[in-house]
Amino acid sequence: MKTVFEYTKGMEESVSTSYCPGCTHGIAHRLIMEVLEEKGVLKDTIGIAPVGCSIAAPRFMKVDMIEAFHGRAPAVASGVRRVHPDKYIFTYQGDGDLTSIGGNEILHAAERGEKFSTFFINNAIYGMTGGQMAPTTLIGQKATTAPMGRYVEKHGMPLKMSEIIAQCECAVFVERVALDTPAHVRQAKKAVQKAFEVQEKRLGFAFVEFLSTCPSNWGVPPAKAPDWLAENMIPYYPLGNFRCPEEVK
Amino acid sequence: MAEKILMKGNEAFCEAAMRGGARFYFGYPITPQSEIPEYMAAHMDEIGGCFVQAESELGAVNMGIGAAAAGGNVMLSSSSPGIALMQEGMSGLCVCHLPILLVSVSRGGPGIGDIRPSQADYRQATRGGGNGDYHLITFAPTTMQEAVDLIYEGVALADEYRNPVCILCDAMMGQMMEAVELPEHKEPVMGDAAIRAYKPWALTGQGDRAEKNRIHAMPWSPEELQESNLEQKVYYDKAEKNLVRYETRDLEDAEVVFVSYGTPARITTEAMEMLKAEGINTGMIRPISVWPYPYAAFDEIGPKTKVIISVELSLGQMMEDVKLGANGRWPVKLISRTGGVLFSSQDIVDETKEILKGVK
Numbered sequence: 001m002k003t004v005f006e007y008t009k010g011m012e013e014s015v016s017t018s019y020c021p022g023c024t025h026g027i028a029h030r031l032i033m034e035v036l037e038e039k040g041v042l043k044d045t046i047g048i049a050p051v052g053c054s055i056a057a058p059r060f061m062k063v064d065m066i067e068a069f070h071g072r073a074p075a076v077a078s079g080v081r082r083v084h085p086d087k088y089i090f091t092y093q094g095d096g097d098l099t100s101i102g103g104n105e106i107l108h109a110a111e112r113g114e115k116f117s118t119f120f121i122n123n124a125i126y127g128m129t130g131g132q133m134a135p136t137t138l139i140g141q142k143a144t145t146a147p148m149g150r151y152v153e154k155h156g157m158p159l160k161m162s163e164i165i166a167q168c169e170c171a172v173f174v175e176r177v178a179l180d181t182p183a184h185v186r187q188a189k190k191a192v193q194k195a196f197e198v199q200e201k202r203l204g205f206a207f208v209e210f211l212s213t214c215p216s217n218w219g220v221p222p223a224k225a226p227d228w229l230a231e232n233m234i235p236y237y238p239l240g241n242f243r244c245p246e247e248v249k
Numbered sequence: 250m251a252e253k254i255l256m257k258g259n260e261a262f263c264e265a266a267m268r269g270g271a272r273f274y275f276g277y278p279i280t281p282q283s284e285i286p287e288y289m290a291a292h293m294d295e296i297g298g299c300f301v302q303a304e305s306e307l308g309a310v311n312m313g314i315g316a317a318a319a320g321g322n323v324m325l326s327s328s329s330p331g332i333a334l335m336q337e338g339m340s341g342l343c344v345c346h347l348p349i350l351l352v353s354v355s356r357g358g359p360g361i362g363d364i365r366p367s368q369a370d371y372r373q374a375t376r377g378g379g380n381g382d383y384h385l386i387t388f389a390p391t392t393m394q395e396a397v398d399l400i401y402e403g404v405a406l407a408d409e410y411r412n413p414v415c416i417l418c419d420a421m422m423g424q425m426m427e428a429v430e431l432p433e434h435k436e437p438v439m440g441d442a443a444i445r446a447y448k449p450w451a452l453t454g455q456g457d458r459a460e461k462n463r464i465h466a467m468p469w470s471p472e473e474l475q476e477s478n479l480e481q482k483v484y485y486d487k488a489e490k491n492l493v494r495y496e497t498r499d500l501e502d503a504e505v506v507f508v509s510y511g512t513p514a515r516i517t518t519e520a521m522e523m524l525k526a527e528g529i530n531t532g533m534i535r536p537i538s539v540w541p542y543p544y545a546a547f548d549e550i551g552p553k554t555k556v557i558i559s560v561e562l563s564l565g566q567m568m569e570d571v572k573l574g575a576n577g578r579w580p581v582k583l584i585s586r587t588g589g590v591l592f593s594s595q596d597i598v599d600e601t602k603e604i605l606k607g608v609k
Binding site (some may be wrong): 042043045046048051055056060062063064065066067068069072075076077078079080081083084087088104105107108112134159216 | 268273275300301303304305307308309311312313315316317318319320321323338341345441444445452453454455456457462463464465466467469505
């Protein structure tokens with residue numbers, strides 16, 4: 001019989017993820033691990049997990065990993081890079097972690113052109129702490145700390161992180177993808193491949209933003225979460241590539 | 250014997266760390282320790298090491314966590330408000346069981362404070378400025394040579410105890426020039442093979458290891474966290490057994506025993522000579538390790554002692570440890586300045602005589 005699908009060796013087979021039904025963390029995990037497996041570099045990889053739901057990533061991903069403090073993954077990865085100039089290094093961070101408390105760390109890792117890849121999971125809300133407003137929360141979106149919904153006069157406008165990172169000259173690869181449809185997932189995998197290629201060729205900093213779901217905290221049934229993402233997030237956070245060096249086009 | 254050379258404290262600290270095997274330094278400018286990042290920027294590359302100017306002290310300490318987790322020997326430094334910003338990382342290094350050498354060059358506080366010498370970060374260093382159950386192994390040198398020797402040894406001690414080692418200096422020590430003898434360069438732990446052999450727990454990529462390595466900043470359950478804390482306590486117990494260091498002077502016949510560390514210990518030494526000339530016998534306990542604290546030194550105090558005086562540049566932060574050491578056997582008094590103000594040896598003489606009037 002012909003094998004048409006095999007689960008990536010980059011994920012622990014015996015451990016179920018702790019993510020909620022309908023959450024796309026699992027897809028993002030799998031894409032990153034698949035790309036590393038296809039490159040044959042799982043055993044040469046060091047990952048840095050954030051604080052948030054995916055602090056559990058080191059339990060599921062089958063590579064050497066550390067959990068960074070809230071928002072500090074890019075600083076931790078910068079330190080790891082200095083000791084291991086030849087390894088594959090990535091940070092995996094949510095939107096509370098990366099855009100709010102870790103805004104400074106990510107900006108300066110991009111500014112320095114750090115030779116690692118950051119995978120940014122934007123689901124427009126704090127997941128692990130239970131649905132508080134994030135800098136990425138959309139206008140009109142309800143959160144436990146914005147019970148009447150986010151509005152401009154009080155909360156300002158949601159941060160478009162890919163656009164901000166793309167302003168840094170040494171952030172040479174910046175792309176926003178979504179995990180709502182199979183076509184978008186395939187597109188996302190290509191972005192992950194390019195992000196690692198940029199790192200491999202030491203071209204600069206690579207940043208991939210995944211628009212992701214959080215049905216539990218959005219108050220949306222899991223099956224409807226991809227539609228909510230498509231209808232609400234993509235119009236404000238346009239998909240596409242912001243920067244890509246010639247070498248990986 | 251190596252040649253003695255005249256060096257500024259902050260620069261001598263760098264040489265000592267590099268010679269002790271530290272190859273990764275992450276820093277941020279703050280007076281009175283900015284010569285440290287400057288010196289590292291100029292010299293780390295020359296020995297195959299690495300300097301990064303971080304975006305903040307928070308960035309620096311977290312870069313340190315990354316490099317230490319990856320198996321590098323790391324030095325960090327800062328001064329009071331900067332050390333305060335690093336406390337997240339100090340607590341983090343301890344939960345992750347990671348070694349690091351920290352040089353803390355204290356200035357006046359609280360808050361932004363003043364850039365002149367102070368010892369008001371004693372509690373920050375010895376009681377833990379971050380959250381949770383942990384200790385920093387902390388030494389407080391009083392001469393440049395002692396600082397150099399402790400920093401040199403501290404790189405290896407951090408590895409041995411899987412814990413940050415803090416060298417607590419006041420601004421005077423960072424800024425002063427003094428003759429030092431620099432130790433020989435140790436072979437650094439660099440590169441995959443050396444790191445895998447010497448630090449099998451480090452993140453190097455799984456390679457040919459049977460299992461992946463994980464370093465947990467957040468153990469998954471209270472039981473796992475308790476287990477992690479107890480694992481670290483084994484090192485703390487060992488430190489309390491093996492790393493208590495102090496120096497005593499003239500305790501036998503002392504009417505007054507001073508307890509002092511860092512620059513104030515030098516000023517106190519001069520005051521002791523002046524008091525002796527006036528017929529007052531004094532002795533001194535000089536803690537070198539301030540965590541673990543040399544409580545046992547107080548058992549060496551002779552029968553003639555009437556009072557113990559903590560001489561320090563804070564509002565009595567170390568006096569709490571002095572009282573624990575004295576354990577009710579003698580009255581404990583304080584001679585202190587705060588905010589970056591220094592006392593002179595004459596000030597100490599005058600205030601000691603005043604204190605003696607009250608304890609006769």
